[in-house]
Amino acid sequence: MSxxxxxxxxxxxxxxxxxxxxxxxxxxANMVGPFGGVTAAQALNAVLLHPQRLGDxxxxxxxxxAALADGAFSVTARPARTNRSTQHWVIEMQQQGEVVLTGTxxxxxxxxxxxxxxxxxxxxxxxxxxxxxSGSARVEWVKRYEMRFVExxxxxxxxxxxxxxxxxxxxxxxxxxxxxxxxxxxALSDVFFPRVWRRRPVLVPVGTVAMTVYYxxxxxxxxxxxxxxxxxxxxxxxxxxxxxxxxxxLWNEAGELLVTTHQLVYxxx
Amino acid sequence: MSxxxxxxxxxxxxxxxxxxxxxxxxxxANMVGPFGGVTAAQALNAVLLHPQRLGDxxxxxxxxxAALADGAFSVTARPARTNRSTQHWVIEMQQQGEVVLTGTxxxxxxxxxxxxxxxxxxxxxxxxxxxxxSGSARVEWVKRYEMRFVExxxxxxxxxxxxxxxxxxxxxxxxxxxxxxxxxxxALSDVFFPRVWRRRPVLVPVGTVAMTVYYxxxxxxxxxxxxxxxxxxxxxxxxxxxxxxxxxxLWNEAGELLVTTHQLVYxxx
Numbered sequence: 001m002s003x004x005x006x007x008x009x010x011x012x013x014x015x016x017x018x019x020x021x022x023x024x025x026x027x028x029a030n031m032v033g034p035f036g037g038v039t040a041a042q043a044l045n046a047v048l049l050h051p052q053r054l055g056d057x058x059x060x061x062x063x064x065x066a067a068l069a070d071g072a073f074s075v076t077a078r079p080a081r082t083n084r085s086t087q088h089w090v091i092e093m094q095q096q097g098e099v100v101l102t103g104t105x106x107x108x109x110x111x112x113x114x115x116x117x118x119x120x121x122x123x124x125x126x127x128x129x130x131x132x133x134s135g136s137a138r139v140e141w142v143k144r145y146e147m148r149f150v151e152x153x154x155x156x157x158x159x160x161x162x163x164x165x166x167x168x169x170x171x172x173x174x175x176x177x178x179x180x181x182x183x184x185x186x187a188l189s190d191v192f193f194p195r196v197w198r199r200r201p202v203l204v205p206v207g208t209v210a211m212t213v214y215y216x217x218x219x220x221x222x223x224x225x226x227x228x229x230x231x232x233x234x235x236x237x238x239x240x241x242x243x244x245x246x247x248x249x250l251w252n253e254a255g256e257l258l259v260t261t262h263q264l265v266y267x268x269x
Numbered sequence: 270m271s272x273x274x275x276x277x278x279x280x281x282x283x284x285x286x287x288x289x290x291x292x293x294x295x296x297x298a299n300m301v302g303p304f305g306g307v308t309a310a311q312a313l314n315a316v317l318l319h320p321q322r323l324g325d326x327x328x329x330x331x332x333x334x335a336a337l338a339d340g341a342f343s344v345t346a347r348p349a350r351t352n353r354s355t356q357h358w359v360i361e362m363q364q365q366g367e368v369v370l371t372g373t374x375x376x377x378x379x380x381x382x383x384x385x386x387x388x389x390x391x392x393x394x395x396x397x398x399x400x401x402x403s404g405s406a407r408v409e410w411v412k413r414y415e416m417r418f419v420e421x422x423x424x425x426x427x428x429x430x431x432x433x434x435x436x437x438x439x440x441x442x443x444x445x446x447x448x449x450x451x452x453x454x455x456a457l458s459d460v461f462f463p464r465v466w467r468r469r470p471v472l473v474p475v476g477t478v479a480m481t482v483y484y485x486x487x488x489x490x491x492x493x494x495x496x497x498x499x500x501x502x503x504x505x506x507x508x509x510x511x512x513x514x515x516x517x518x519l520w521n522e523a524g525e526l527l528v529t530t531h532q533l534v535y536x537x538x
Contacts, residue, residue, distance in 0.1 A: 058512055059479045059533045061330040063373050065350035065357040080361070080368040081334035086478075086535075088334040090359070090371050092349070099349040102359050104332050104371050106478055106533070110510035113538050116468065118435060119506040166387060199385065209355075209375055210328045212481045214514045214533050216507040237388040237518065238485040238526045241379035243327055245483045245529050247516065249506065257507045260514050262531050264328045264375070264483050266355075269382050 004178045005144060006187070009038050010045050012075065019076040020046050024068055028141040033068040035141035036208050037190030041183045043091045043103050046077040048182065053079075054087040055109040056219060057182050061212045062091070062103040069095055077105075085109040110218050117216075121255040124150045127171035127229040145191055146175040148229075154193055155201035166199035166246075167235040168192060177227035180258075182215065185222065188230060188250060189213045189261040195236035195246045196267045204269045209243070211263040217256070225252040242266060273447045274413060275456070278307050279314050281344065288345040289315050293337055297410040302337040304410035305477050306459030310452045312360045312372050315346040317451065322348075323356040324378040325488060326451050330481045331360070331372040338364055346374075354378040379487050386485075390524040393419045396440035396498035414460055415444040417498075423462055424470035435468035435515075436504040437461060446496035449527075451484065454491065457499060457519060458482045458530040464505035464515045465536045473538045478512070480532040486525070494521040511535060 009025035022042050024034040040062045047053055073095045081088040086108040093101035124130075130148040137143050152168030172191060178184060194206040217225070234248035243266055250259040278294035291311050293303040309331045316322055342364045350357040355377040362370035393399075399417040406412050421437030441460055447453060463475040486494075503517035512535055519528040 059332070061373060061479070061481060063328070063357050063375055066352065080371050083335065088332050088368070088371055090361075092359075099357070102349050102357055102373050104330060104373060104479075106332055108511075110512075113508075113511050113536065114469065115507075115509045116431070117507050117509075118468065118504065162385070199387065200383065210330070210373075210481075212330060212479075212531065214512075214531070216509045216512075216514070218510060235387065237529045238384075238386050239382075240384045240386075240485045240526075241487060242377075242382050243379075243483075243485075245485070247529075247531075257509075260506045260516075260531075262481060262483070262516075262529075267382065 004176065006174060006178055006184055010041050010183050012042065012045055012049055019074050020049065022073050022075060024070050026140065028144060030139050030141055033070065036064055037187035039068060039101060040190060040211055041187040043075060043093060043101060044105065044186050045183050046075040046091060047089050047105050047107065050077050053107060054082060055085065055107045057105060057215050058108050059106040059214055060103065060186065061210065062101055063210045064208055065102060066098065066100045068100050073100065117257045119249055119257060121231055121251040122169060122233060124169055124231065130171055144175055145172055147172050152198055155197060158201045158203055160200055160202045162200050163198065166195040168198060169231065169233045171229040172232055173227060173229050179227050180222045180225050185259060186213055189248065189259050192232060192234040192246065192248055194265055195234065196239060196244055199236060199239065202269065204267050206265055206267045209264045209266050211261065213259060213261045215259060217258040221256060221258065225258065228253050230258065242268065273445065275443060275447055275453055279310050279452050281311065281314055281318055288343050289318065291342050291344060293339050295409065297413060299408050299410055302339065305333055306456035308337060308370060309459060309480060310456040312344060312362060312370060313374065313455050314452050315344040315360060316358050316374050316376065319346050322376060323351060324354065324376045326374060326484050327377050328375040328483050329372065329455065330479065331370055332479045333477055334371060335367065335369045337369050342369065386526045388518055388526060390500055390520040391438060391502060393438060393500060396522065399440055413444055414441055416441050421467055424466060427470045427472055429469055429471045431469050432467065434504065435464040437467055438500065438502045440498040441501055442496060442498050448496050449491045449494050454528060455482055458517065458528050461501060461503040461515065461517055463534055464503065465508060465513055468505060468508065471538065473536050476535045478533045478535050480530065482528055482530045484528060486527040490525060490527065494527065497522050499527065
């Protein structure tokens with residue numbers, strides 16, 4: 001049985017000083033450096049693999065301080081505060097002694113409580129009834145995901161016409177399919193192409209600066225979801241002076257909200 | 270001329286080791302410890318006052334690792350990476366040698382670009398035509414803000430009936446009015462009462478765990494807004510196993526989007 005490329009990509013080797021050593025993965029290469037979703041997943045993995053880790057991820061924020069160079073990196077996760085059932089982490093990734101990522105994470109033990117999903121999954125055709133995106137992918141990492149666009153696919157005409165809105169909805173999963181876990185869910189939270197290209201199709205340079213992921217799913221819900229499709233929805237709220245935000249949600253096919261996420265993206269023109 | 274209570278609350282004294290010393294403010298006291306919005310504002314202020322600071326705030330994430338005790342705290346801001354026109358910061362707040370807050374911030378110089386506000390300000394009556402919330406405030410910090418609820422005010426009947434949604438819209442500003450800056454805008458991003466009380470009026474214990482603020486406004490826009498009202502809108506996306514998220518937007522009276530913000534909140538029942 002072969003190892004899934006995602007597992008190879010996020011693998012970390014513990015070092016004697018408590019840090020971890022990782023490698024960028026050619027299978028998840030972006031235009032410059034690696035796909036940020038995998039970098040975020042590696043940052044989370046440094047906490048997940050840490051011997052002092054308590055509970056499961058509930059919140060993660062990563063800041064991309066510089067484009068990662070292809071090759072090795074070190075990542076440290078420090079438990080800044082451990083409470084009875086919660087834990088706060090500070091994360092840092094370095095290459096050649098320079099910081100390339102900063103982050104924080106909040107982990108905890110979950111309890112049964114009253115609950116409700118307030119943001120409902122939109123009414124869309126089932127994944128199997130939506131055509132898979134084809135055509136030549138501009139970058140390698142895109143080939144690691146099956147994407148079925150319900151609305152707002154990557155523009156075909158880069159004519160710069162303001163679309164008035166930036167929403168995209170798509171079914172997505174790892175390719176080949178892989179049972180969902182917190183690490184892959186983190187990467188899946190970043191698969192949306194930049195909203196500035198959707199709102200106004202011009203191939204301006206872009207780069208995610210910061211991303212926050214709120215995990216509403218616990219381990220049982222992830223296992224129940226397995227390797228089935230997730231519905232992703234994303235849209236921007238504002239584009240202003242070189243930066244825009246994009247919010248996103250990920251539901252499983254049963255309509256359960258697994259993740260809400262937000263990111264801030266640099267754009268140039 | 271007297272000093273505004275907010276300026277007293279967020280004041281920091283630089284220490285010889287590069288850290289800052291602050292004090293919680295009785296004027297912004299919460300049920301237990303201080304109002305988290307002011308704590309977040311103090312964290313941001315440690316970067317704003319730092320001699321190596323480059324540019325203006327674009328993104329801030331704070332994690333509340335423990336309830337602050339009333340009294341003194343120290344806060345350190347470390348420039349983890351400085352690029353040509355951007356800068357990444359790591360922030361930590363301590364009391365009695367224990368971490369009470371972790372955070373990261375992204376600062377930068379802004380440039381003129383194409384832009385658009387995608388999330389429009391909702392159609393609501395003007396601030397002066399909406400009654401100011403009255404009644405006895407349960408906590409002190411609420412008295413430091415003028416709040417005019419358009420929709421979804423704090424429940425009167427705590428009957429536990431599921432409202433089906435959690436949206437609140439209100440006009441708000443500092444009381445007494447104070448010209449807007451990045452520090453006060455940070456605190457204003459956290460004035461919304463917890464969505465779990467709105468969705469299902471039961472006074473369950475709550476506490477913000479993490480908050481991210483994306484600043485779409487630059488200094489010129491803040492100055493243009495001055496001490497006029499902001500319209501705030503907030504709602505939850507999911508309540509699950511002890512945690513819920515809430516998203517929010519703040520516009521000025523001209524309908525310009527100043528901030529988008531998200532937080533994750535603990536709730537018990």
